[in-house]
Every structure is written in C-alpha cells, then in structure tokens.
Amino acid sequence: MLGRGILRGLIETWRNFQGSYYDPERLTTVQYPEEKLPPQENARTIPFLIYDGQDPLAGLRCTACSICAVECPAHCIEIVKDTAKRPDYLGKMQFHPKVFNIDMAVCMECGICAEVCPFDSIKMDRVFELSGDDRRMVLRMSDLAKSNDYFRQIHPTEAAAVDAARAEEQRKAQAKKGASPVPAAS
Amino acid sequence: MNAVDQIFVSTQHWLAGLAPASVRPLVSMLLIIAGLMAAFGTCFALTTVLERKTLGRMQNRFGPNRVGPFGLFQPLADAIKMLTKEDIVPFSADKILHFLAPLALTVPVWLAFAVLPFGRNMSAIELDAGILFFFAIGSASELAVFMAGWSSQNKYSLVGAMRAIAQMISYEVPLVLAGVPVLMAAGSLSLPDIVQAQSGFALGFVPHWNVFTPWGLAGFALFLIAATAESNRCPFDLPEGESELIAGYLTEYSGFKYALFFLGEYLGLFAVTGLAVTLFLGGWQAPAQWLEWLPSWGWFAAKFSALIFLFIWVRATLPRLRLDQLLNFAWKFLVPLALINLFVAAVWWKFPAAMAIRWLLCAGLLAVPYVWLGRHWNGVTPKPRHYGYAE
Amino acid sequence: MPNEFAFYLIAAFTVVFAVAAMTLPRLVHCALCAAAAFAGLAMIYLQLDAEFVGFAQLLVYVGAIAILIVFAVLLTRGDEVRPGHSQSSPSWMAGVAVAVLALAVMAMAILLSPSLQRLAPSAPVAPVKKIGEELMTRYVLPLEMVGVLLTGALLGAVVIAMHEESEVKPPARWPASKRAESGEAMSLR
Numbered sequence: 001m002l003g004r005g006i007l008r009g010l011i012e013t014w015r016n017f018q019g020s021y022y023d024p025e026r027l028t029t030v031q032y033p034e035e036k037l038p039p040q041e042n043a044r045t046i047p048f049l050i051y052d053g054q055d056p057l058a059g060l061r062c063t064a065c066s067i068c069a070v071e072c073p074a075h076c077i078e079i080v081k082d083t084a085k086r087p088d089y090l091g092k093m094q095f096h097p098k099v100f101n102i103d104m105a106v107c108m109e110c111g112i113c114a115e116v117c118p119f120d121s122i123k124m125d126r127v128f129e130l131s132g133d134d135r136r137m138v139l140r141m142s143d144l145a146k147s148n149d150y151f152r153q154i155h156p157t158e159a160a161a162v163d164a165a166r167a168e169e170q171r172k173a174q175a176k177k178g179a180s181p182v183p184a185a186s
Numbered sequence: 187m188n189a190v191d192q193i194f195v196s197t198q199h200w201l202a203g204l205a206p207a208s209v210r211p212l213v214s215m216l217l218i219i220a221g222l223m224a225a226f227g228t229c230f231a232l233t234t235v236l237e238r239k240t241l242g243r244m245q246n247r248f249g250p251n252r253v254g255p256f257g258l259f260q261p262l263a264d265a266i267k268m269l270t271k272e273d274i275v276p277f278s279a280d281k282i283l284h285f286l287a288p289l290a291l292t293v294p295v296w297l298a299f300a301v302l303p304f305g306r307n308m309s310a311i312e313l314d315a316g317i318l319f320f321f322a323i324g325s326a327s328e329l330a331v332f333m334a335g336w337s338s339q340n341k342y343s344l345v346g347a348m349r350a351i352a353q354m355i356s357y358e359v360p361l362v363l364a365g366v367p368v369l370m371a372a373g374s375l376s377l378p379d380i381v382q383a384q385s386g387f388a389l390g391f392v393p394h395w396n397v398f399t400p401w402g403l404a405g406f407a408l409f410l411i412a413a414t415a416e417s418n419r420c421p422f423d424l425p426e427g428e429s430e431l432i433a434g435y436l437t438e439y440s441g442f443k444y445a446l447f448f449l450g451e452y453l454g455l456f457a458v459t460g461l462a463v464t465l466f467l468g469g470w471q472a473p474a475q476w477l478e479w480l481p482s483w484g485w486f487a488a489k490f491s492a493l494i495f496l497f498i499w500v501r502a503t504l505p506r507l508r509l510d511q512l513l514n515f516a517w518k519f520l521v522p523l524a525l526i527n528l529f530v531a532a533v534w535w536k537f538p539a540a541m542a543i544r545w546l547l548c549a550g551l552l553a554v555p556y557v558w559l560g561r562h563w564n565g566v567t568p569k570p571r572h573y574g575y576a577e
Numbered sequence: 578m579p580n581e582f583a584f585y586l587i588a589a590f591t592v593v594f595a596v597a598a599m600t601l602p603r604l605v606h607c608a609l610c611a612a613a614a615f616a617g618l619a620m621i622y623l624q625l626d627a628e629f630v631g632f633a634q635l636l637v638y639v640g641a642i643a644i645l646i647v648f649a650v651l652l653t654r655g656d657e658v659r660p661g662h663s664q665s666s667p668s669w670m671a672g673v674a675v676a677v678l679a680l681a682v683m684a685m686a687i688l689l690s691p692s693l694q695r696l697a698p699s700a701p702v703a704p705v706k707k708i709g710e711e712l713m714t715r716y717v718l719p720l721e722m723v724g725v726l727l728t729g730a731l732l733g734a735v736v737i738a739m740h741e742e743s744e745v746k747p748p749a750r751w752p753a754s755k756r757a758e759s760g761e762a763m764s765l766r
Contacts, residue, residue: 009503010500013244014499016245017244027246029246031248318628325639325640326635329609336605348648355641374706375705
C-alpha cells in the first residue's frame with residue numbers, strides 16, 4: 001500500500017510519545033544534575049594518593065620514588081622527597097614525600113602513573129565534577145590523599161586485588177621474619 | 187448553553203455599546219481584532235513550547251522543562267531573548283526591503299484570520315467570496331519571502347528564497363484544487379455557508395462533514411499535505427533547512443525580525459489549519475447531538491488542536507524532501523490527484539443520496555489513480571531494493 | 578463623503594507606486610512597486626464592491642504575476658545599473674504624448690457613454706454565484722478560449738524546459754563501476 005512506510009513511521013513515533021509517559025525505555029533522559037547515571041567501576045579521571053589507616057599524611061603509601069613523575073607524559077607531577085624515613089607496611093624504612101603536587105589542568109588522565117607505581121600508592125579516581133575558575137588546578141598532597149576504604153568503594157575489584165597482594169606479601173614477610181630471627185641489614 | 191456559546195459575541199456587543207454611536211462600528215471591529223490577536227498570539231506562544239515538548243517526547247526525551255511548570259514559560263524566555271538580541275543588518279543589504287520583509291509576511295497572514303468562522307456567528311467579516319480572500323491573501327505573502335531573500339544580498343539567502351517561492355507556488359495549486367470540491371458541495375464561496383452546509387447527520391449519528399465522503403477524505407489529505415508545504419514545515423522545510431542553506435532566506439535576520447518571521451510562519455500554519463477545519467471537518471459543529479454541551483468555539487479549538495498535533499506528529503516522523511522530489515511530488519502526483527478528486531466529487535453529486543453504490547464508485551475512482559500514480563509519478567517504477575554494499 | 582475620500586486615497590496610492598515602478602533605478606524595486614500598484618487596483622475593485630474580481634486580482638497579479646516578473650528580472654540579470662546611462666530613454670516625450678493621447682481617447686469614450694447616465698444599482702449585482710452562472714452559460718466561449726490559451730502557454734513552457742534538458746549529456750561513468758560490472762576482482766595495485 002502506498003504510504004505504508006509513512007504510517008509505520010507515524011505509529012512508531014506515536015508509541016514513543018505515549019510510552020514516554022510510563023515506559024522508561026521510551027524516555028531515556030537522565031536529567032543531570034538532579035539525576036546521575038550510576039558510574040561504572042572502570043571509569044577513571046584524575047589520580048589520587050592512597051593512605052592506609054586514619055591519618056592521611058602519616059599513612060601515605062607513597063615513598064617519593066618519583067617513577068610516576070618521570071613517566072608522566074604531561075610532566076604534571078612535582079615531587080620533593082622528605083629526608084626522614086618511615087616504616088612501610090612490610091616494616092622496611094622508606095622515604096616519603098614532603099611535597100606532592102599534581103596540576104590537574106595539565107594531567108591528561110592517561111593512568112600511566114598508576115600503572116608504573118610499584119607501591120600501589122597512586123591510583124585513578126572517578127570524580128569528574130572538577131570545574132574551577134583558574135587555569136592552574138594544582139592539587140597538593142593533602143588534597144590528593146584519600147583512604148584505602150575510599151579506594152575499595154570506587155574500584156572494588158582492583159582494591160581487592162591490591163589488598164590481597166599486599167596481605168600476601170605481608171604474610172611472606174612475617175614468615176621470613178619468623179624463619180630467620182635476625183633481620184637482614186637494610 | 188447558548189449563552190456560553192455566544193459569550194464572545196455578546197461581550198463584544200456589550201463593550202461596543204459602551205462607545206458613542208458614531209465610532210461604534212470601528213470600536214466593534216477593533217475589539218474583534220484585539221481578541222483575535224490575543225487569542226492567536228497566546229496560541230503561538232503555547233504552540234512553540236508544546237511543539238518542542240511533543241517533539242521531545244516523540245524522540246524519547248523531555249522537551250524544555252526548566253522555565254516554569256513543565257517548561258510552559260519557555261515562550262517568555264524566548265521572547266526576552268529575541269527582543270534583546272542585536273538587530274544586525276548587513277552592510278550592503280537593501281535597508282528598506284530588509285525592514286519591510288517581515289512586515290510583508292506577517293500582515294497578510296493576520297488578515298487571513300478575518301474570514302475564519304471560529305464559532306457560531308463568530309467570523310470577523312462575512313464575505314461573499316471568503317475563501318477566495320483567504321487564498322489571495324496567502325499568495326500575497328510569497329513576495330515577502332522574495333524580499334527577505336533578495337534584500338539580504340547573500341547568495342545563500344537568494345537561493346533559499348527562490349526555492350521557497352518555487353515550493354510555495356507549486357503547492358498553492360493542489361491547495362486550492364483540493365478545496366474546490368468543497369465549494370461544489372456547499373454551492374458558495376462564503377465560509378460560514380460552507381460550515382452550515384456540513385450540518386445534519388446521516389444515518390442518525392454520522393455527521394455530514396466533508397471528510398466522511400470519499401472525495402472529502404482525499405481532499406482533506408491533499409489539503410493537509412499542501413498546507414504542510416505552504417507553511418514550510420517538515421517534511422517540506424527545505425527553505426529553512428539548517429543543514430542545507432544555513433537558514434535559507436532567514437539567514438541575515440536576527441532578533442525581533444526573526445521572531446516576526448517565526449510568528450508569520452506559525453500564524454500561516456494556524457490560518458490554514460483553521461481553513462482545513464472549516465472546509466473538511468465541519469467547522470465549529472459538534473460530531474454528535476449529545477456532545478453539544480461544549481460550545482462551538484470549543485469544538486473548533488478541539489479540532490484545531492488535533493490538526494496541529496497531527497502536523498507536529500508528522501514533523502517528528504518524516505525526513506526532509508529534496509527540492510526536486512518536492513516539486514515533482516506537487517506537479518506529478520498531487521495536481522493530477524486533485525483534478526481527479528474534482529471529477530470524483532462531480533460524480534458523487536450526480537448520484538442521488540440514497541444510492542450506496544456511489545461510495546464504492548467514488549472510492550474506486552480515487553483508489554486506482556492513487557495506486558497507479560503512486561507507483562509511477564517518479565518516472566521510475568520501483569523495483570525491490572538491492573543493497574549492493576551490505577554483504 | 579468617506580467613499581470618495583477612500584477612492585482618492587487608493588488612487589493616489591496606485592498612481593504613486595505606478596510612477597515609482599517606472600522611475601526607480603533598481604529593477605527589483607520597480608517590480609515590487611508594480612506589485613503594490615496591482616494591489617492598489619485590487620483595492621479599487623473592492624471599493625466598487627466587486628469582491629470576486631478584487632480577490633482574483635490579488636491572487637493572480639500579486640500572487641503569481643509579480644513573482645513571475647521578479648523571477649524574470651533575476652534570471653536575466655537586468656538589475657545591473659550601467660553607470661553613465663540614463664534610466665529613461667531619449668524619446669520620452671514621444672512616450673508621454675502617446676500616453677496622454679490614449680488617456681484622452683479612453684476618457685472621451687467613458688464620459689460620452691450612456692452607462693454614466695444610468696442610476697447606480699443599490700445592491701451589488703454580481704455575487705459570486707451569478708458570476709459563476711454567467712461564466713458557464715453566457716460567457717462559456719471566452720472561458721474555454723482562455724483555458725486553451727493557458728494550456729498552450731503551459732505546454733510551451735514545458736517544451737522549452739524539456740528542450741534544454743535534452744542537450745545535457747549524461748555524466749561519464751566511474752571506471753570503477755565498469756570493472757565491478759565485468760566481474761573482475763578489484764585489486765589494490
């Protein structure tokens with residue numbers, strides 16, 4: 001029949017129209033900012049520093065090795081090492097950063113810093129509502145430090161893997177300490 | 187019942203009676219004009235926002251919903267924006283024509299509302315040749331499109347204006363021809379007479395509206411298609427297609443002049459919809475005896491709103507036609523069908539009303555050319571499609 | 578009397594736009610002033626209560642013929658004003674003389690005709706229905722002749738347009754499609 005295509009089109013748009021009042025499939029708008037889509041686990045935006053325990057600056061995993069600053073393609077990480085040392089989760093004495101700044105306006109959120117960090121201390125966050133009124137959005141160590149509980153919340157799978165690996169290493173270190181009572185000179 | 191039905195007429199008479207006798211006709215006419223402008227101005231504002239919301243719903247999204255409850259104050263925001271925008275006139279533009287073009291578009295369209303019967307006794311002017319006035323005024327607005335396109339001194343505007351004029355004059359022919367069988371049926375060119383000729387009920391419950399006859403249904407469909415094209419609406423909105431010619435003949439207009447073009451286009455749509463309701467849908471008459479509790483202007487408004495919804499629905503559904511497809515469609519499909527419709531209407535009236543055979547005969551006489559023309563008007567007989575690159 | 582005042586106003590409007598249509602430098606302006614003069618004529622018809630003729634004048638002249646004139650002006654690029662060339666022709670006095678002569682002849686014919694002595698009828702004697710009936714009975718021959726003339730004009734326009742189209746050669750085909758048709762595999766070399 002002539003005009004059959006037109007009629008089918010009209011029927012489909014009518015279904016869209018009436019369905020938009022009761023069927024969520026027919027009205028898929030998410031009215032941001034009142035409603036937000038649930039974020040995906042693998043989403044990543046800017047990096048952040050993880051601390052264990054309650055004290056943000058004392059529990060920071062970062063040892064100021066500067067691998068992330070060297071590997072960062074945008075050169076947005078600035079690290080100044082503190083001369084004092086602190087024990088890490090395995091008991092070894094490590095440096096820690098005095099200054100750790102990331103210029104988020106420069107950061108391109110590639111995740112290379114998180115990939116290369118040997119201490120699982122810098123990971124990618126999921127916050128995206130970052131607009132500011134300044135061209136330099138420098139986040140300092142106190143802004144970047146977030147707890148491991150937060151990490152578990154936003155990336156549960158990855159956090160579970162990291163926690164398991166760290167627990168395994170801690171167990172191995174305990175076992176070695178138990179086997180040879182004299183610790184090796186470090 | 188009658189009081190509510192005639193409430194506008196009696197209010198107008200009362201208010202005019204307050205004026206001295208020497209200026210009473212003038213005051214009475216001014217009251218009608220004020221009423222029409224207020225009513226259709228509000229209608230325009232509501233239509234802009236309701237159209238956007240309806241289009242949104244048909245496209246699985248909300249329409250504007252931030253300004254006011256359900257976004258219904260959006261026209262106010264739009265009006266403020268249009269009024270405060272800078273009015274840019276190109277340096278080499280023809281100043282007088284550039285200024286006059288929006289006026290030349292809007293004024294004839296307002297004039298066209300004068301003959302439409304909005305309710306019982308409610309047409310502003312009762313002309314003996316009402317429908318001819320309507321079409322004459324409609325054709326006068328085409329020069330405004332040319333003025334707009336040419337005075338902008340912009341080749342895109344000029345090409346857009348030429349396309350728009352070609353489209354409008356091509357679709358005037360099926361528009362008028364589709365309305366001629368109605369004149370044959372009513373025996374008069376005056377619109378209140380046409381509405382009156384559609385009164386009464388056949389079989390006790392089917393109203394005598396023209397759309398319930400074979401030639402009326404075909405004429406209605408032809409009229410609506412031609413009306414969509416005359417108002418430059420989708421799927422015939424090539425003149426203002428943003429992806430083709432920026433904004434066509436409207437390119438160099440900003441601010442309030444653009445708002446006037448917009449207003450003129452929508453008012454043209456309202457006028458031709460009102461005419462469609464009058465010619466084919468029985469005007470202000472209720473579809474059944476027991477439904478007459480809604481006053482006559484209420485029925486006109488209901489039918490009018492239904493047709494406007496139909497236009498918005500079609501806009502949401504169909505893609506845009508290309509210019510050559512558009513013009514071929516008008517001249518090779520619509521005009522022959524309109525002429526055949528005229529012939530069929532004459533055949534209809536040849537048979538007395540009691541013979542049911544005339545339904546079948548007229549429907550057949552219309553269906554056969556429709557199918558044949560539909561398959562062959564394009565010059566190419568359609569074959570099953572072969573999608574060569576889909577493998 | 579309001580009627581005479583209205584007539585003088587409309588007549589002045591028409592004459593002003595007609596003179597403008599002759600004298601304005603840009604041709605498109607002239608065409609639009611001519612359209613305004615046609616509208617003025619329509620208003621005169623309406624003032625004489627000839628509704629059908631008035632609206633038909635608007636529909637045909639302003640709605641179609643003015644657009645035709647405008648298209649003709651644009652398609653033939655007649656809008657360019659040649660510098661140093663006067664707009665009016667050198668023999669304008671002869672033109673004015675002929676126009677005055679024609680006006681004198683028509684005015685004499687009207688003033689001396691007996692229809693001026695008849696009383697004007699009280700009601701308009703040409704409602705649309707009567708015009709239709711007269712067209713179909715008494716004036717059917719002129720109606721059919723005009724129809725034939727218009728059909729001839731339409732056919733002529735179609736013939737002219739078709740003739741131009743047949744001179745255009747079909748575009749050369751892409752070489753790629755020839756290879757595809759002959760079944761060869763399209764290699765990358």
